[in-house]
Every structure is written in C-alpha cells, then in structure tokens.
Amino acid sequence: MKFIPQHDQMDCGPACIAMITKMYGKEYPLQYLRDISHISKEGVSLMSISDAAEKIGFETYPSLLSIEVLLEEGTLPCVLHWNKNHFVVLYDVKKNVFTGKKRFKVADPSHGLITLSEEEFKKSWCSQEDKGIVLFLSPTEKFEEMEPPKTQKLTISYLLNYLKPFKKQVAFMFSMLLLGSLVTLVFPFLTQNLIDKGVTVGDMNMITLILLAQLGLFLGAITIQIIRNSLTLYVGTKLSINIISDFLKKTLQLPIKFFDSKMVGDFNQRINDNERIEEFLTSQSLVTVFSIMTFSVFFGVLWYYDFTILAVYLALTVFSISWSYYFLKKRRMLDYFKFQQRAENQDSILEIINGVSEMKLNQFEEFKRKAWVKIQNKLFKTNLRILKIDQVQVSGYEFLNQLKNILVTFLAATYVVKGQMTIGELLSISYIIGQMNSPVNQLVDFFRSLQDAKLSLERLNEVQNHPEEETMYVNEEGEEQPLKTLEISENIFVNNGIEKGIRLKNVSFQYEGPKSQFILKDINMLIPEGKVTAIVGASGSGKTTLLKLLLRFYDPTLGSIHYNYDDILSLSPKSIRENCGVVMQDGYIFSDTIERNIATGDEVIDYDKLIKAVRIANIEEYIMSLPLKLKTKIGASGNGISGGQKQRILIARAVYKNPHYIFFDEATSALDAENEKIIHDNLQEFFKDRTAVVIAHRLSTVKNADQIIVLKNGEIVEYGNHKKLVENKADYFHLVKNQLELGN
Ligand SMILES: Nc1ncnc2c1ncn2[C@@H]1O[C@H](COP(=O)(O)OP(=O)(O)OP(=O)(O)O)[C@@H](O)[C@H]1O
Numbered sequence: 001m002k003f004i005p006q007h008d009q010m011d012c013g014p015a016c017i018a019m020i021t022k023m024y025g026k027e028y029p030l031q032y033l034r035d036i037s038h039i040s041k042e043g044v045s046l047m048s049i050s051d052a053a054e055k056i057g058f059e060t061y062p063s064l065l066s067i068e069v070l071l072e073e074g075t076l077p078c079v080l081h082w083n084k085n086h087f088v089v090l091y092d093v094k095k096n097v098f099t100g101k102k103r104f105k106v107a108d109p110s111h112g113l114i115t116l117s118e119e120e121f122k123k124s125w126c127s128q129e130d131k132g133i134v135l136f137l138s139p140t141e142k143f144e145e146m147e148p149p150k151t152q153k154l155t156i157s158y159l160l161n162y163l164k165p166f167k168k169q170v171a172f173m174f175s176m177l178l179l180g181s182l183v184t185l186v187f188p189f190l191t192q193n194l195i196d197k198g199v200t201v202g203d204m205n206m207i208t209l210i211l212l213a214q215l216g217l218f219l220g221a222i223t224i225q226i227i228r229n230s231l232t233l234y235v236g237t238k239l240s241i242n243i244i245s246d247f248l249k250k251t252l253q254l255p256i257k258f259f260d261s262k263m264v265g266d267f268n269q270r271i272n273d274n275e276r277i278e279e280f281l282t283s284q285s286l287v288t289v290f291s292i293m294t295f296s297v298f299f300g301v302l303w304y305y306d307f308t309i310l311a312v313y314l315a316l317t318v319f320s321i322s323w324s325y326y327f328l329k330k331r332r333m334l335d336y337f338k339f340q341q342r343a344e345n346q347d348s349i350l351e352i353i354n355g356v357s358e359m360k361l362n363q364f365e366e367f368k369r370k371a372w373v374k375i376q377n378k379l380f381k382t383n384l385r386i387l388k389i390d391q392v393q394v395s396g397y398e399f400l401n402q403l404k405n406i407l408v409t410f411l412a413a414t415y416v417v418k419g420q421m422t423i424g425e426l427l428s429i430s431y432i433i434g435q436m437n438s439p440v441n442q443l444v445d446f447f448r449s450l451q452d453a454k455l456s457l458e459r460l461n462e463v464q465n466h467p468e469e470e471t472m473y474v475n476e477e478g479e480e481q482p483l484k485t486l487e488i489s490e491n492i493f494v495n496n497g498i499e500k501g502i503r504l505k506n507v508s509f510q511y512e513g514p515k516s517q518f519i520l521k522d523i524n525m526l527i528p529e530g531k532v533t534a535i536v537g538a539s540g541s542g543k544t545t546l547l548k549l550l551l552r553f554y555d556p557t558l559g560s561i562h563y564n565y566d567d568i569l570s571l572s573p574k575s576i577r578e579n580c581g582v583v584m585q586d587g588y589i590f591s592d593t594i595e596r597n598i599a600t601g602d603e604v605i606d607y608d609k610l611i612k613a614v615r616i617a618n619i620e621e622y623i624m625s626l627p628l629k630l631k632t633k634i635g636a637s638g639n640g641i642s643g644g645q646k647q648r649i650l651i652a653r654a655v656y657k658n659p660h661y662i663f664f665d666e667a668t669s670a671l672d673a674e675n676e677k678i679i680h681d682n683l684q685e686f687f688k689d690r691t692a693v694v695i696a697h698r699l700s701t702v703k704n705a706d707q708i709i710v711l712k713n714g715e716i717v718e719y720g721n722h723k724k725l726v727e728n729k730a731d732y733f734h735l736v737k738n739q740l741e742l743g744n
Pocket residue numbers: 040260511512519537538539540541542543544545546585
C-alpha cells in the first residue's frame with residue numbers, strides 16, 4: 001500500500017481515491033482528483049467521491065452495512081466514512097493466527113497507515129448502531145484504458161533559476177566560502193608545527209610566531225564570516241521576495257473555484273513553503289557545496305597523514321549518514337501531518353478572533369476553546385511521533401560520531417606509542433577530524449532540508465499547475481482561440497435586430513458535482529441594455545449565484561450566457577469585471593484610506609470623479625466630518641465604520657469605476673429609509689444608459705425597475721414590471737405584500 005497524504009484540510013476524499021488508483025497501478029495527480037470531485041471548503045461528500053471515481057473508470061457502490069457484511073461481501077480497498085467527518089481507505093484485514101482476533105489496516109490521509117482492533121475500528125467507522133458507510137470501488141475496462149493527466153512538476157533545478165539574477169553575489173559568497181576553507185586548512189599544519197617545532201624543541205620565538213599567525217588567521221576567518229552572513233541575508237531576502245511574489249501573482253490568477261476549497265491556514269502554510277524553499281536555496285545548497293569541498297580537502301590531508309585512519313573514518317561516516325537518512329524517510333509523512341494540523345490551528349485561532357463578539361453573545365467560547373485544544377492534542381501527538389524518531393536518529397548519529405572519534409584517536413595514539421607518529425601529528429589529526437565532522441553534519445542537514453523543500457514543492461506544484469482563469473476558449477468550429485475582450489461600444493451591431501443586453505439561454509448551475517443540487521434551473525432571460533432589471537426572490541433562491549455567473553466567477557453547468565453576441569466563455573473574465581461596478585453582499589473594505597477604498601483601480605486618483613461618486617453614495621457629509629476626510633484610514637475589514645457607511649463606500653467604489661454594467665446585491669439593505677431614498681434617487685440618474693441588475697428585498701428599491709424577475713428555488717416564476725406583477729397577485733405580490741400594506 002503506497003500511502004498518499006492529504007495536502008490540505010479538506011483533501012481526505014481526493015487523497016483516498018489517489019491511494020486506491022495507485023493500488024491499481026495508476027498515479028492520478030491530487031489536484032485533478034480534487035477538481036473532478038468538486039471539492040469545496042466543506043471538503044467532499046461520498047457522492048462526489050463516487051462521481052470522481054466513476055469519471056476515471058471505477059464502478060462504485062455506496063452502502064450502509066455492518067462490519068460482518070463488510071468482511072463477507074466487501075472488496076478491498078474501499079473508502080470508509082470515518083468519525084462522521086473524514087474519509088479513509090480500508091486496504092486489508094488480517095486475522096491473528098494465535099488469538100484469532102481481526103486487525104484492520106487503514107490508510108488515514110491525515111494520519112498515516114494504522115492498524116486497529118475490531119473495537120477501535122467500529123468506534124470510528126460505525127455511525128448508526130452497528131453500521132457504517134462505505135464506498136466500494138471496482139475498476140472497469142475504462143480505468144485500464146484511461147491515462148492519468150500529465151502535470152508539469154516544479155523541480156529543484158527549475159528553482160535554481162531564481163538564483164540566476166544573483167550570479168555575482170553567489171560567486172562572491174562562493175569565493176568567501178573558499179577563502180574561509182583555505183584558512184581552516186592551514187590550522188592543522190600550524191598546530192603540528194607548534195608542537196613539533198615549537199614546544200618539543202623549546203623554541204619560544206617559533207611558538208609566538210605560530211600563535212600570532214593563528215590569531216591573524218582567526219581574525220581573517222571572522223571577517224569572512226561577517227561578509228558572508230550579510231551577503232546571505234541580502235540574496236536570501238531578495239530571493240524570498242521574488243519567489244513569494246511570483247507565487248502570489250500566480251495564485252491571484254486562479255479562478256474563484258480554487259479559493260472555494262481553501263482555508264486561510266492552507267494559504268499561510270504555503271507562504272511558509274516558499275520560505276522553506278528560499279532557505280534551502282540560499283543557505284543549505286551553497287553551504288553544502290562548500291562543505292563537500294572542505295570535506296574533500298581534509299579527506300586529502302588525512303590521506304596524506306594515514307590511509308587506515310581515513311578508511312575507518314570514512315566507513316563510520318557512511319554508516320552514520322545512512323542511519324540518519326533512513327530516519328529522515330520515516331519522518332517525511334509526519335511532516336505532512338504537522339503542516340496540516342498547523343493550518344487547522346491557524347484557522348481555529350483566526351475564527352476565534354474574527355468571531356469573538358458572536359462567541360461572547362452566544363456563549364460559544366468554551367466550545368470553540370475546546371475545539372482548539374483538540375487540535376493542539378493532535379498536533380502534540382504528531383510532535384511526539386516526530387520527537388521519537390528524531391531522538392533515535394540523533395542519539396544513534398551522536399553515538400556513531402563519538403565512536404568514530406574514539407577509534408581514530410585510538411589508532412593515532414597507537415601510532416604515537418609505536419613511534420610512527422609525532423604528538424603534533426596526532427593533534428593535527430584530531431583537529432582535522434573535528435573539522436570534517438561539521439561538513440558531515442551539514443550533509444545530514446542538507447538531506448533534511450532537501451526533503452522539506454521537496455515536500456513544499458509538491459504542495460506548491462498544485463498552485464503552479466492549476467489552470468489560470470484567463471486561458472483559451474474553444475469556438476463553434478472546435479478551434480482553440482484566445483479569449484476576447486468585452487466590447488462596450490455605442491454602435492455594437494447585433495445580428496437580426498436582436499435586442500442588445502445580456503442574454504441567458506437555458507442556464508442551469510450546480511456548485512458541486514453532477515449529483516449535487518441545481519441552484520439555478522433552466523433560466524431564460526434578457527437583461528436589456530440601458531435598462532434596470534431587478535431580481536427578487538426568497539433567501540437562498542439563487543439570486544447571488546446568478547450574479548456570480550454574470551461576472552464569470554463560475555461558468556454555467558448547462559446553457560449559455562451572452563454579452564450581446566459574445567458567449568461569456570469566449571470573453572476574458574478580467575475584461576468583464578473591468579466593465580462592471582459591483583456591490584456584493586459580502587463586499588470587503590480594505591485596510592486603507594477612504595479614497596483608496598473607493599478608487600481601487602486607479603494609480604492616480606481622479607478627485608472630481610471621486611467627489612461625484614461620494615455624493616451619489618450620499619457619504620460626503622460623513623467623510624467631510626472626519627478630521628482626515630478622504631485620507632481617513634478605515635481598519636481591517638472596515639472596523640470603525642457602520643454597516644450603512646460600509647455599504648455607501650462600496651456603492652461609491654462601484655460608481656467611481658464609471659462602469660457600463662452595474663450589479664448591486666442588496667447594496668442598500670443596511671441603510672435607513674431616508675438615506676436609501678436619497679441614494680436611490682441619485683442612482684436613477686447614474687443608471688441612465690447603463691445596464692443595471694439590482695437584487696433587493698425592499699420594494700422601494702425594485703419598484704421602479706424596467707423589469708422585475710422573480711426567482712423561486714432557482715427558477716424564474718414570474719417577470720414583468722411592478723404594476724403588472726402586483727396585479728398578478730402571485731409570487732411577487734406575496735413577497736412584497738407586507739410592504740404594500742404599509743403603503744409603500
Ligand atoms: N460556494 C457555494 N458552494 C455551494 N453552495 C453554495 C455556494 N454558494 C451558495 N450556495 C448555495 O446556493 C443556494 C443559493 O444561494 P444564493 O446566495 O445564490 O441565494 P440568494 O438568493 O442570493 O440568497 P440571499 O437572498 O439570502 O442572499 C443556497 O442554497 C446556498 O446554500
């Protein structure tokens with residue numbers, strides 16, 4: 001059984017399929033499996049795992065059954081629903097020949113390969129009385145025929161390219177290292193001469209001279225060390241900035257769907273991954289090259305002194321390195337788990353901080369604190385496992401090192417006793433052995449760092465390999481074409497007199513896999529150019545989702561959306577968003593000045609436009625009452641401003657953009673009636689000649705719209721203007737009835 005760990009907190013499902021496909025001889029990349037199992041922040045469901053497995057050629061049978069039936073009729077490996085919130089693979093069940101007791105072998109993507117007794121197994125698996133949920137998978141011919149998609153892997157050599165711009169500095173660092181190594185090389189000869197030509201002969205002048213030379217060399221070595229450290233810091237920092245900045249650039253080009261499945265902790269850990277790689281490139285790799293050089297030089301010097309001593313030294317060194325390497329491999333998986341638990345830990349702390357007031361209001365503190373302690377316990381267990389391995393590795397390594405030193409000293413001392421070696425030579429050899437140990441330690445550190453860097457690379461690979469948002473599209477003739485820019489022009493020619501606007505044809509949409517619920521169902525509508533369309537409907541009816549499709553955050557599962565005559569799939573998402581002024585329900589206030597929060601896209605702020613936008617959003621009075629006016633900083637996530645002020649700033653942001661399309665999702669829901677009326681009147685003027693879609697529950701906002709669309713459970717149930725819909729006395733009427741009676 002080849003174990004594959006989950007990379008992120010929600011990855012257990014895809015990791016289980018990856019292990020099973022591997023058992024059947026095929027290696028599917030985790031990212032591909034994530035995509036086809038439609039992973040979200042909540043992870044994947046058994047249905048999505050089954051969908052994904054079917055897609056790559058398995059036949060799947062989900063079941064709820066008892067342990068006896070599982071053992072009698074089940075085929076292994078299978079996926080089990082574990083502790084009601086996780087998935088694992090059961091790959092073997094063995095019977096103890098002496099006790100007759102069964103041992104269950106389980107691959108837990110967040111913990112490793114584990115063997116459990118029947119009791120333990122039942123405790124984690126059985127969710128309803130004595131039964132548990134299982135997904136059996138059997139490969140079909142399709143599985144044999146299908147080839148896993150190829151992914152390009154980031155390699156260490158690719159990363160070395162990052163060092164290229166720093167050739168000069170690296171060469172300089174290298175020459176410093178070389179110089180340092182030459183200096184240390186002279187020390188053993190000085191020691192030998194100090195004893196043999198100074199102390200033994202009683203030549204005080206010689207002793208003084210040699211000691212002065214040693215002092216001089218020592219000062220030289222310190223100077224070299226200082227220069228080297230500053231250079232390493234310089235190159236390291238620059239490299240780190242380049243690597244992480246490229247990573248952020250790439251990450252920001254990924255589609256929203258990618259972010260749907262990631263937690264903040266997962267991203268933070270990836271930044272750490274980048275730093276780990278930087279450290280590997282700057283500190284470890286260079287120093288190791290140098291260490292190997294130093295080692296080789298001392299190797300030659302030791303050979304010059306005595307071959308037997310060298311041979312003993314080498315044999316034990318090879319043994320101690322192999323010892324460490326073996327344990328490093330064992331530690332590899334634990335590193336994955338630690339990474340993941342640290343991400344969980346960060347998310348938990350973040351949630352406690354962000355939700356502090358809700359927690360206090362609803363007495364949730366204890367529960368959340370205990371959840372945090374639970375994560376800490378998991379982390380502690382992993383750390384304990386790591387420590388156990390490290391203890392054995394380090395103790396064994398130290399023991400071998402000491403044994404090496406003792407043996408070599410014993411050999412050298414024997415030579416001195418026999419008169420085959422001088423005391424000076426003995427001391428010199430001791431010095432050389434001491435010097436050779438540090439490159440060997442360095443080599444062990446290098447292997448550890450290399451392993452860490454490789455793990456980090458694997459995790460970064462999935463970001464690197466994920467297709468970016470702006471890619472190609474396939475036209476009607478089946479040819480690949482570059483994406484087009486959304487055209488906004490007065491004289492767009494529309495074929496056959498078709499009305500201009502955004503047209504939705506038979507649009508259906510699901511967030512997750514094919515077996516998931518349709519959030520939008522067969523939507524047909526035109527959002528006419530230059531007019532205001534309002535969308536109303538009960539909470540959860542799919543209004544926001546519809547808006548997100550228009551912004552190309554997601555693509556329709558079925559049907560098509562056309563901006564005038566262009567299919568949305570042929571348009572670059574960036575160009576669509578550039579032409580849209582959007583206020584979302586969860587609009588975000590950046591930790592910056594008010595003016596920067598409004599003029600987000602412009603390098604140089606156009607103050608005329610800004611004042612106009614601020615006036616339309618009716619927030620001028622508030623801003624001007626602040627001591628720093630437009631330059632006032634509004635805190636992280638908009639702390640320090642009220643909900644209504646936040647909405648007005650978001651409206652000002654959309655207006656400042658001067659967009660052709662306007663999408664407002666409950667943009668004025670937090671405002672008082674008076675403010676809403678003023679903004680509403682201001683917007684009527686602003687909406688002129690623009691195409692607007694407004695989602696609102698309040699009658700006053702939608703009443704004047706040119707057309708009103710009523711959504712119910714993802715379907716359009718009614719459309720028309722206010723007057724017509726009220727007369728219909730159907731869904732719209734019921735939605736706004738209370739407000740009508742109030743005389744609005
Ligand atoms: N990222 C997502 N992943 C999975 N399901 C989602 C996601 N976002 C929304 N949904 C689901 O889609 C459905 C419609 O949500 P949507 O936000 O579009 O409704 P809405 O009509 O805008 O509701 P409201 O008036 O409360 O804002 C809901 O059942 C919701 O659970």
